[in-house]
Amino acid sequence: MKLEKQLLGQLENRKINGGYRSLKQNVNNLIDFSSNDYLGLSKVEEIHHDHNEFIDNGATGSRLLSGNKAYHEAVENFLSEYFKSESALLFNSGYMANLGVLSSVPQKGDTILLDELSHICIKEGVRLSRANYFNFKHNDLQDLEKKLKKIEEGNIFVVVESVYSMDGDQAPLKEIVELSVQYNANIIVDEAHSTGLYGQSGYGLCCDLELQDQIFARIYTFGKAVGVHGAAVAGSNILKDYLINYSRQFIYTTALPHQSVQVIKNALNYREKHPELWGDLQSKITLFNSLLKNAINKLDSEHPVQGIILGGAAEASNFSKYLNDKGFDVRPILSPTVPKGKERVRICLHAFNSEEEITNLCHHINQYFQ
Template structure:
């Protein structure tokens, strides 16, 4: 295989081996190359403590334990390790045990699930809520539960894989409009005006950190009477006056038919949820396979999540600190002339360009200096825009931010100039 570094996972999706348990031979050859193995060594590295900003990993680069500043985890508000949240989870563990031991429909619904779903519905100002054991499963399950063969799902081209997989499972026709381009969206809606349709967007796009152009998307959708599904995975508890998300930020919550959220990011736990009108939630409980056929969320985790919602919404201090930290880092990164794309959120891409070798080289140097900032390579992002994705946390101290900036300047800024 020539020019092995020009290949990626995108090149080995189809497998022509008769035995499905044998990957393509060229994939095996590619993965065995030491340069590819080195690139993959950045992934699946073991965290040895809680996902705080300052934590410890067992590095795959040299098999050494290393203290690091963690700017890759999604613990945006620090709720995963908040003392009140931890205590609530411990009490939930003592009372309920480790797992739900049943699907929600039969034996897996606990009083905690009912309480938390009601709290989330009230928080999102929707009639009802359904809980899922994973965020990915929530998106898949909602799309699969609502859409049918012959329907049309119209998605922003940068939507998450879980939304696409939901459409695939539903056997619906999927159309993708150019990112945040309302003219492109209008063309898709016009093409599908005789079909049942749903438009899917994200509040914050996870690889770029920019916001959905919700005001203009709402206008176009209203013209075609098309319902909107918004994935607020990276925006719930952070955007809007009350932290309800980007829909609240734009004062357009009533125009959004379905609001999805994950519980693994700003909430600090695991799971997902859908808030909508009561009839839609009741319908989903009949047809959403990840709800019907998965074990319900772990009760002690739900106990912690209940407390996390209380802590995050009793005042604005956590998100105020998050936005202060985000502004500080963004200002200094821009002063270094780094390409941050069009980020408007706590997700800050540092775009390196087309060189995968530079991306991995910078990642290794930064990790050995104590900064855990993971590389994001093609096909997760375009090949010409390989990047690091910084996840800002409210937990960051001034000292940690300044140390981070110094490492980035020494490694990335100087490396891009050379």
């Protein structure tokens, strides 16, 4: 078929450029340095067990049809307390939650300013809105203010991630809040890679910095450090009611089933009872950073996400294969996920990685670049 021939040509072109992707299982029992399961909660059996009676295998419909259950509302009440917000609304994933907020809340005549390194779900959500939108340079407060000064009408939205998934660095949230107050802007923060980590109970960076009351909307994802699935938007009661009425990603999606909803609560309760997990992981991040040679082109990060820049797709793929051959599950990150020339390997550290495993990994990284 003509179409399939065209698609095959595009796939072959991606192979030539070194950016071809394929699905892989960890069949060789490689040591996990690639998953987002930072605290290892996805494998804690205690979180899975639920002593409640069987309720259902599926919610049977969207929340506005037959799918709104008592367990959804109970966990949303729990989440609003956990994340110190007036309300919380469950979504099926962080991707859908970002699309749901950004495609429905900003209106024609409004302006969205988003960090240039924002996740693709933020960029696609912004494009689905009818608002004007502009990137500002990554974590650059001067560039953000320069663009804020130019906006003369409509609502203003500043969209950032609390921790960036490819670089592992934090947004300067306190300074962004100060600017937003000065220019009457509304802040939306994706907390995907800080949920479960920061704060005594893992309630994310906004709450850890006590900024939650100055943020218009916070998106929490449970598929990273929390180790389960799903997401929630935390904000005001008005925001929740608005999303229920106008977010297509919420309105037209079958609701999460009971098991998925219950393990969110179980996992967050487990994290709250085990603050030592984050402390242990922080010590392993320090160990990793101390063992790598200074000459290695590593991004500066105090987060489990550690990036080593190779500068090309082939180089990143070769380095990843070298580490795979040494027994470590490390994946290359290629364009267009990151800009051309910024291709890298993304190393994720975990609470369950032993000091010996981290030491061996660093030894082989140092050898490769020697």
